[in-house]
Amino acid sequence: MPPAAPTFRTDALVIGAGPVGLFQAFQLGLLGLSVQIVDALPQAGGQCVELYADKPILDIPGLVECSGRELIERLLAQLAPLAPGWHLGQEVTRLTRRDDGRFDVACAAGTAFDAGAVFVCAGVGAFQPRRLKVPGLDGLEGRHLHYHPGTDAATLARFAGRRVLVIGGDEAALSRAAALAERDGQPPVQLMHRRDVLQAEAPLLARIDALRQTGRIVFHAAQLAAARQDAAGRLLQVDITQPDGSLCTLDLDALIVCLGLSPRLGPIADWGLAMERKLLSVDPATFETSQPGIHAAGDIVSYPGKKKLILCGFHEATLAAHAAHERLRPDERGPLLYTSSSTLLQQRLGRRT
Structure with a gap:
């Protein structure tokens, strides 16, 4: 107890x-x-x-x-x-x-x-964060699924070395994606928004563009379709639906979702x-x-x-x-x-x- x-x-x-x-x-x-x-x-x-x-x-x-x-x-x-x-x-x-x-x-x-x-x-x-409603996410929140996590150094350190997908296209999502991508030794950060039109102040958009150019951020104009876990409840993969309707699979360790509050x-x-x-x-x-x-x-x-x-x-x-x-x-x-x-x-x- x-x-x-x-x-x-x-x-x-x-x-x-x-x-x-x-x-x-x-x-x-x-x-x-x-x-x-x-x-x-x-x-x-x-x-x-x-x-x-x-x-x-x-x-x-x-x-x-x-x-x-x-x-x-x-x-x-x-x-x-x-x-x-x-x-x-x-x-x-x-x-x-x-x-x-x-x-x-x-x-x-x-x-x-x-x-x-x-x-x-x-x-x-x-x-309250707007939550995702797709198959396969049950039980992941707080462990592998994070809504609007903090931007302090200690919180960002929790994602060190992990394969991360950030979902969102505004300042909240972009600032977190940029901060993670700029960390030494971090695998490329996946960033996804429903279309390739991002909204933020010019300096932040410039940071995102530079990180995309160097491959530190990989952008997807897509939407989340499903997620898969292993027997221990660890996030393994997500399927994303691309504009032409095709599915793409990403191997992940964590999802950061910033779809507004x-x-x-x-x-x-x-x-x-x-x-x-x-x-x-x-x-x-x-x-x-x-x-x-x-x-x-x-x-x-x-x-x-x-x-x-x-x-x-x-x-x-x-x-x-x-x-x-x-x-x-x-x-x-x-x-x-x-x-x-x-x-x-x-x-x-x-x-x-």
Whole structure:
């Protein structure tokens, strides 16, 4: 019998690791609250990384220009000294309020949380990858079949020396194919899209073209027809259907699929929270939902004058954090502290000993 999944006791649980969720965790940690972060995707970043990682963002205060990926890297660096707990690749499925006002929260994978407050920063919902529906893929996911895997060095290293087929024709697929193909000693990476028209920023398209020219990437304008496994459940081969209707067989060790992400509100809709047009209704003074102790910030919230901008999400997360701090630590209420002058805040950020 497998051991029971751990339960993490925390002041605050942040659901969503996009830019607003990361800043939410930062503000909570800055106030001295313990934080755990959970996200359905295998890496932090949300829409910024998955939808416009290399596209310019021009309206973040103090930054003339940054890419979605750079913004997430900066937010992660800012958050790092506060050392939150991370639970990526997990979707929250259950949330119940206890008689003592705390929350029992559980993920589909079994991980559980005992939280004093919950912060829903899930954008327009949990992003779920569009999945392949072809014969022969049953039981491969997570071992030989990977949907939108992370782009960090440790994740890419898992594919070292393996024969990989990347499926997709946008930035998400191309960036992963290029990163793998550029690794020393990597077998040629197979890249497949339904037609030979790829969509990404010019520098990434140039990388892909150069790798195709040198044979580091082999491109197929085709669609997946079937897969075959051996008796041990290892991926052996896939059949792909070419434009003329003929079949071609590829010997593989792994499939990486990047066919886009679909936001899904999911279990949040069943938590009994007041909603308006699939958005959570909040008090704009505290960003508390209709359930005391559950706050929300970012694209998932609705209130008079709401604007779906990242900088507005930062403001919402700040007010939500301070409201929760007042409820969880009423004895610590006092004058507002500033990072420019507060020794306490500077110590929490590792700037003073």
